[in-house]
Amino acid sequence: MTLETVSRYQRGQVADVGDRAVVVGGSIAGLLTARVLADGFDEVTILERDSLPDEPGARRGVPQGRHVHVLQEAGRATLEDLLPGFGEELISAGALMIDGLSDFRHHEQGDFLADGPRRVPMYCATRPLLEHLVRRRVTDTDPVEVRAGCRRTDYLVDDATQTVEGVVVRDDDDGGVDDVPADLVVDATGRTSQTPAWLEEHGYEPPDVDEVHIDVRYSTVRIERPPDDRRAFFVPPEPPRARGAGMFPIEGDRWVATLFGMHGDHPPADPDGLCEFAATLPITELERLLDEQPWNSDGVAQYPFPSNRRRRFERLDRFPDGLLVVGDAVASFNPIYGQGMSVAALEALVLHHALADGDRDDLPLRFFDRAEPVVDVPWSIAVGGDFAFPQTEGPKPRGTDFFNRYLDRLVRKAHTNGDLRDALIRVFMMERPPSSLLRPGVAWQVVRPTRADLGTVPRPGSGIQSGKTP
Ligand SMILES: Cc1cc2nc3c(=O)[nH]c(=O)nc-3n(C[C@H](O)[C@H](O)[C@H](O)COP(=O)(O)OP(=O)(O)OC[C@H]3O[C@@H](n4cnc5c(N)ncnc54)[C@H](O)[C@@H]3O)c2cc1C
Known part of the structure; x- marks a missing residue:
């Protein structure tokens, strides 16, 4: 399912579902989940192990925040539904709205793609700014509070181990351990979620895992940008070239430039090496801009990403009541496709509808069933694209x-x-x-065959080039 087919958010649709919900993890998936839970619970508490900065800034728990973060249209439109006026706030805070069909230069198969016929609004901002504003809006919602510096160490369960009834947390400041009871607990702790291990320890089957190995590494810098230059560039990897790049305008008159390589062809972490890597790409703009514009970052940030990983919670026959898993904890995708935040947004919508359709009975399995087709689409895009490389290993979708x-x-x-x-x-x-x-x-x-496909011999000066067939 995609933005076109997931029903939109409807205020007032969710009746009273419970007294208190706890969301573990205060990143994008946790925040948007808290936003929809606020419609049905008297209290929603987000537990986040990091201390949270007052201003937009990088934090330990979200190391990917230093790298390019593209918000796709599914995420943009859903954020606007859940947090009306969010786009305007983002722009007021310095983000840019570019046109995804003309300002965004996508180079693939030897040329840039043509400009499109319609505008596609695309916000460009750093990930810390985006998350900061989402957090501010979500915590302005009445029943939502954030407890930062607070780490989940365990779930509380009933004697029959059938229902999760809260979480055990440790306060990182004073080391104090605390029980936080809840009618619903949501795991939004990201790719390294401990829920599968917890399930196994408590007599449940853990979910099957689909893993597609790609061995990607990101190297990212920020450079200064003339205020009226709104260009964004994207060069996906294309076999046999495992290298690519994305460069997007961000607040503060800068570009964030991420270079990446798959299957071990990684970009280096030193500035000179990075420029040499850029020079091997099929467009000259990145190399030139990296060379000409002053750099605006402390060194080169790196991020290794070994595999697409999908946990198949929807296939489980038994799952504890009172517990859900969302976001990267369910599926994390090759980041070059820029999908994770938008998937988290669509999952929040799906949860909204699952809450609107019933009470807490069977909520986990109802939610996982509905989230499955939402994850199917980005999974097929990411994994499908990755299998263009013969080195990619894992379950390959049919077709x-x-x-x-x-x-x-x-x-x-x-x-x-x-x-x-x-x-x-x-x-x-x-x-x-x-x-x-x-x-x-x-x-x-x-x-449709073109004249080139049909082997039309170009007349001198006609400009018709010989074409390739797939
Ligand atoms: C390099 C890279 C680039 C990316 N680029 C894009 C992009 O361009 N566009 C896009 O849409 N997505 C992108 N993503 C994906 C995106 O970052 C995630 O999908 C998004 O952040 C949603 O993830 P999440 O909230 O589920 O988990 P995460 O962002 O991983 O957050 C998990 C949170 O849980 C907290 N936590 C963990 N354990 C505990 C605990 N025990 N107790 C309390 N708190 C805990 C962490 O501190 C953190 O705040 C990228 C990812 C990577 C790695």
Whole structure:
């Protein structure tokens, strides 16, 4: 499911569900979950192990915050529904709204994609600014409070180990240990979630894990940007080139530039090496800007990301009542596709509808069933793209090779066809599913032979180039 097919948020739809909910983890998934729980619980407490800065800033628990963070349209529109006026606040705080079809230069298969026919609003900001404003808005919601510097160490359970009834927390300041009872506990602790291990220790089957190994590494710097230069660049890796980059304008008249490499072809952590790495990419802009613009960061930030990982909670027959798992704790994707925050937003919507449709009975399995098709789409995009590389290892979704060949042809046609670029970006922005690219109106433009395909011999000076078939 995508933005087009998940029902929108409806205020007033959720009746009283319980007295207190606890959300463990105060990053994007935890915050948005707390926002929707606030409609049905008298109290919602977010427990976050980090101390939280008063101003936007990097923090230990979210080390990925130093790197490019793209908010796709599914996330943008959902944030606006859940937190009306959020976009304006973000812009007032210095973020930019660029056009995802013209300011955003996407280079793939040997050329930039054509500009599209419509505007696609795209916020550009640092991850710390985004999270800071989401946190401010969510904690302004009446029943939500955050306890920072507070780490979950265990779940509280009933004697039959059937219902989670709260959490055990340790205060990092004084080392004090505390029980926090709750009618519902949500695990939003990210990729390293301890819930699978806890399930196993308490007599439950842990979820199956789908893992697709990609061995990606990010190297990121910030550089100064002329205020009126709003260009963003994206160069995905393309076999056999395992390297790529993304560069986006951010608040404070800067660009954040992330270079990445898959399957061990990693960008270095020293400035000179990074510039040399940029010079091997198929566009000159990044290398030039890195060379010409003053740098605005302390060194090069790095982040290793070994694998796409999906925990199949929806397949479990038994799961404790009173416990949910959301966000990266369920699935984390190759970050180059920029999906995680938008998936967290769509999952919050799905939880909203699960709460609206019933009480707490069977809520976990009801939620996991509904979240499954939400995760299916970004998973198929990320993993499908990654399997273009023969070195990628793990379970390969059926039809991947066929779809990748079709996509290659679509991308080449999108060099000159703005409608195809529009169709493609709406899939990457999680507005529409990948299957929308097979609709007749799109498919015809992709498979229709061009004069080049038919081997038309160009007349001297006609400008017709010889084309490639997939
Ligand atoms: C390098 C990189 C780049 C990315 N780029 C993008 C992008 O461009 N666009 C995009 O949409 N997504 C991107 N993502 C994904 C995105 O960061 C996550 O999907 C998003 O933050 C939602 O994750 P989460 O809230 O589930 O978990 P996380 O962000 O991992 O947060 C987990 C939180 O739980 C807290 N916590 C953990 N354990 C405990 C505990 N025991 N007690 C209390 N608190 C605890 C942590 O401190 C943290 O605050 C990227 C990820 C990476 C790694």
